[in-house]
Amino acid sequence: MSADGADGPKGVPLNELGIEQLSQLQKNIEQELAFFQESANTLKVLMARNDKSIFALADLKVATSNHQALIPLSESMYVRAEIADPSKQLVEIGTGYFVELDREKAKAVFERKKENIFKQMETVEKILTDKRRTRAILSEAFQAKVQSQIAAMGPNTALRSSQMRTDPLSTCELQFFKETIQQGQRLEGRGREEFREAKLVVGAECGTAVCTIGDTKVMCAVSAEICEPSSGRPQKGVINIEVDLSPMANPAHEHDRLGQKGMELTRLLELVIRDSRCVDVESLCIRNGKEVWKLRVDVRILDEDGSVLDCACLAAVTALQHFRRPNVTLEPHHTIIHSEWEKAMVPLNIYHMPICVTFGFLRDGNVMLVDPSDKETQCVSGSLVIACNKRREICALHQSTNFVLTTTMMNHCVKLAMLRAESLSELVQEIIRNDSRQRSAYCKPEGFAISIPKKLLNCGSRQPQILNPPKPLIAGPVDDTAAHSSTFTVENSLREDAVKLEEIDEDDVIATQLEAIQKNVQQVEVDTKSSAKPNNRKREVEEVDELLDGLDDLDEGDVTTLEPKETSDDDDGMDLLKAKKKKI
Amino acid sequence: MSVYLPGDHIDSPSSSDAKIIVGYGIDLQNDQLVTVQPGLLRTSENKVWISVHSKRYIPTEGDHVIGVIVGKAGDFFRVEIGAAEYSVVCFTKFEGATKRNRPNLKTGDIIYACVDDEAKARGMGQLHGGFLFKTSLNHARRLLSPTCQILPTTGRFFKFEITIGMNGKIWIKAQYSNEIIAIYNIIKASENVGEGEIVDLVADLHARFRGIHSDS
Numbered sequence: 001m002s003a004d005g006a007d008g009p010k011g012v013p014l015n016e017l018g019i020e021q022l023s024q025l026q027k028n029i030e031q032e033l034a035f036f037q038e039s040a041n042t043l044k045v046l047m048a049r050n051d052k053s054i055f056a057l058a059d060l061k062v063a064t065s066n067h068q069a070l071i072p073l074s075e076s077m078y079v080r081a082e083i084a085d086p087s088k089q090l091v092e093i094g095t096g097y098f099v100e101l102d103r104e105k106a107k108a109v110f111e112r113k114k115e116n117i118f119k120q121m122e123t124v125e126k127i128l129t130d131k132r133r134t135r136a137i138l139s140e141a142f143q144a145k146v147q148s149q150i151a152a153m154g155p156n157t158a159l160r161s162s163q164m165r166t167d168p169l170s171t172c173e174l175q176f177f178k179e180t181i182q183q184g185q186r187l188e189g190r191g192r193e194e195f196r197e198a199k200l201v202v203g204a205e206c207g208t209a210v211c212t213i214g215d216t217k218v219m220c221a222v223s224a225e226i227c228e229p230s231s232g233r234p235q236k237g238v239i240n241i242e243v244d245l246s247p248m249a250n251p252a253h254e255h256d257r258l259g260q261k262g263m264e265l266t267r268l269l270e271l272v273i274r275d276s277r278c279v280d281v282e283s284l285c286i287r288n289g290k291e292v293w294k295l296r297v298d299v300r301i302l303d304e305d306g307s308v309l310d311c312a313c314l315a316a317v318t319a320l321q322h323f324r325r326p327n328v329t330l331e332p333h334h335t336i337i338h339s340e341w342e343k344a345m346v347p348l349n350i351y352h353m354p355i356c357v358t359f360g361f362l363r364d365g366n367v368m369l370v371d372p373s374d375k376e377t378q379c380v381s382g383s384l385v386i387a388c389n390k391r392r393e394i395c396a397l398h399q400s401t402n403f404v405l406t407t408t409m410m411n412h413c414v415k416l417a418m419l420r421a422e423s424l425s426e427l428v429q430e431i432i433r434n435d436s437r438q439r440s441a442y443c444k445p446e447g448f449a450i451s452i453p454k455k456l457l458n459c460g461s462r463q464p465q466i467l468n469p470p471k472p473l474i475a476g477p478v479d480d481t482a483a484h485s486s487t488f489t490v491e492n493s494l495r496e497d498a499v500k501l502e503e504i505d506e507d508d509v510i511a512t513q514l515e516a517i518q519k520n521v522q523q524v525e526v527d528t529k530s531s532a533k534p535n536n537r538k539r540e541v542e543e544v545d546e547l548l549d550g551l552d553d554l555d556e557g558d559v560t561t562l563e564p565k566e567t568s569d570d571d572d573g574m575d576l577l578k579a580k581k582k583k584i
Numbered sequence: 585m586s587v588y589l590p591g592d593h594i595d596s597p598s599s600s601d602a603k604i605i606v607g608y609g610i611d612l613q614n615d616q617l618v619t620v621q622p623g624l625l626r627t628s629e630n631k632v633w634i635s636v637h638s639k640r641y642i643p644t645e646g647d648h649v650i651g652v653i654v655g656k657a658g659d660f661f662r663v664e665i666g667a668a669e670y671s672v673v674c675f676t677k678f679e680g681a682t683k684r685n686r687p688n689l690k691t692g693d694i695i696y697a698c699v700d701d702e703a704k705a706r707g708m709g710q711l712h713g714g715f716l717f718k719t720s721l722n723h724a725r726r727l728l729s730p731t732c733q734i735l736p737t738t739g740r741f742f743k744f745e746i747t748i749g750m751n752g753k754i755w756i757k758a759q760y761s762n763e764i765i766a767i768y769n770i771i772k773a774s775e776n777v778g779e780g781e782i783v784d785l786v787a788d789l790h791a792r793f794r795g796i797h798s799d800s
Binding site: 169171172176183185186187375 | 691693713714716755764
């Protein structure tokens with residue numbers, strides 16, 4: 001058997017084997033190793049048992065007939081018995097056969113057995129060391145193969161990820177990002193190892209939170225309902241995580257369809273929040289096997305600019321901290337769920353807060369970027385997510401795409417992630433503490449209203465902000481009031497005298513405007529009566545004259561055919577034509 | 585200044601006999617002006633439109649836009665301009681291009697183009713180098729407005745080229761990449777700043793840029 005295993009890798013050069021074959025071989029070797037390890041273990045056990053028997057024989061030497069002894073029936077139960085004839089023993093010679101032998105013979109049997117086992121053990125040990133060596137060689141070859149394959153794939157990975165998006169990465173952006181990242185500069189003016197500012201707001205309702213990191217914005221809402229637990233875990237509550245990628249965040253997203261990216265996000269959130277056991281699910285049990293609380297964590301991506309998982313995780317953790325479930329009372333045959341006003345709501349039991357941190361890697365993992373933005377994510381060749389808590393425990397580690405990271409780089413990333421986790425945990429705790437203080441003082445919480453930038457609201461009503469197109473020149477009377485109001489806005493606000501405009505007494509302005517309106521109304525009336533119509537008429541007459549002059553050169557017939565067209569357009573025109581004809 | 589939400593009715597301006605030109609975000613339904621986009625109502629003479637804060641571009645004829653080439657299909661380039669669908673540009677429409685002499689554009693290159701049926705390049709075409717980024721549509725419109733002070737003020741401090749597409753894509757080119765970053769930050773930061781404070785903002789950001797520059 002040992003010869004078979006050794007021949008495989010020796011007969012064919014290892015380098016020529018494909019990755020799949022290598023992994024198959026590795027698996028075989030692992031299996032064989034496990035088998036031999038087991039047999040070695042059983043041999044050791046046998047040896048120990050044999051040794052015990054030899055000692056027992058030595059002990060029996062001093063025994064006489066009718067000697068009393070404790071005979072073990074199990075590990076810890078004995079029977080008092082008398083030895084009838086200590087010179088003879090029943091010795092097991094294998095497969096359930098026993099032979100009555102005297103002391104000397106029995107000892108010889110045991111000695112022979114011992115020798116046998118020892119020989120077997122030696123051979124097995126030899127095989128084991130052999131197999132271990134082959135395994136080491138194989139795994140080395142496998143690693144080398146994988147690395148070479150990644151190197152061949154390397155430049156394509158970035159391209160593939162950018163092709164899947166609807167917002168494509170242009171070459172100039174790629175060039176720019178690569179250049180600036182090399183120089184250690186980034187768009188927001190931060191360094192390669194600087195995080196963006198994270199902002200957290202908790203809602204007026206319990207269990208809601210909005211988190212923004214840079215332009216990424218995620219809203220999270222936690223709700224609870226009572227349901228039946230699964231039969232496998234009758235005493236544990238359930239946590240469900242639902243992710244929704246809103247089309248508002250990225251036009252590539254569709255409602256109710258997660259796609260690859262959404263699925264990855266959901267799985268990672270489940271890994272970080274559910275599988276790291278940060279929430280005490282046992283305390284969510286109401287009635288064993290019948291009723292438990294089911295928590296639903298709704299994560300909604302509102303805007304996307306890289307590090308979505310970091311933002312989503314922070315929002316979810318905050319929302320879970322902020323959440324209060326209704327209190328319940330157990331009656332013999334039913335459960336009473338109390339409203340907020342009957343009994344105080346109960347917060348969740350949370351053991352720790354996992355915080356995710358995303359790292360992007362360029363150039364096969366040699367250059368590291370902390371907290372990459374959306375465009376930077378498209379430029380990097382892979383990313384690493386580390387989830388840890390403030391107690392410096394790593395809760396999850398996820399690497400996307402294939403590249404090999406050095407240990408020092410990994411250690412550095414973990415250190416950065418832990419620092420970030422500490423500061424963000426503090427932020428979350430502070431937010432939650434402030435909120436609970438406000439609530440206990442019966443203040444109405446402000447909720448998400450504070451997250452609307454005040455600048456945006458003010459800015460819209462500012463006068464100089466109004467942008468009017470250059471005023472077109474219109475002939476004829478112009479409404480003076482309209483002109484007046486638009487001069488305000490077109491005015492260059494940067495000029496020094498721009499300020500003066502605002503200081504004008506409002507009453508005066510209104511008075512002058514009123515005057516202007518009155519004047520205009522009179523003018524317009526006068527205009528319509530006297531000047532406007534005759535002007536039009538005069539122009540029309542001229543036009544018709546020109547037309548007819550041109551027509552004079554043509555036949556009489558043509559003119560007559562043209563006539564009805566003109567009449568349909570304009571009554572005055574017809575009259576004029578007639579007049580003209582008379583003239584002719 | 586009032587905020588309108590989709591479905592709100594707009595009262596017609598006082599002079600009812602004058603023709604009203606209806607602009608973006610407003611629809612005529614049963615002789616009533618109804619808003620179809622949320623935003624602020626703007627009026628100028630006999631024109632009304634809604635000023636909307638939006639990130640998604642809806643193509644309008646005559647708009648000058650910046651697009652990213654995403655592929656080739658026969659005689660056409662497929663171009664992404666931030667709208668719901670890709671748009672196409674025939675290669676013969678480029679300046680100096682003939683049937684034989686095709687423009688050499690690859691996937692990922694960016695072009696400045698006009699949304700229309702005309703066959704003229706009129707100085708538009710490929711943009712070389714530089715940096716491309718996106719802002720909201722109304723910020724792009726604001727930058728293009730002749731009364732806007734952002735670009736003239738920035739121009740006093742930096743030397744750069746800029747092309748602004750109506751689809752919110754902006755292309756800038758300067759000699760050094762840290763200058764590009766500074767200009768990018770100015771444009772991004774000016775979105776929520778009133779016209780009166782632009783000078784202060786630009787001067788402040790420029791001073792910060794210089795401070796970092798001299799240190800390094």
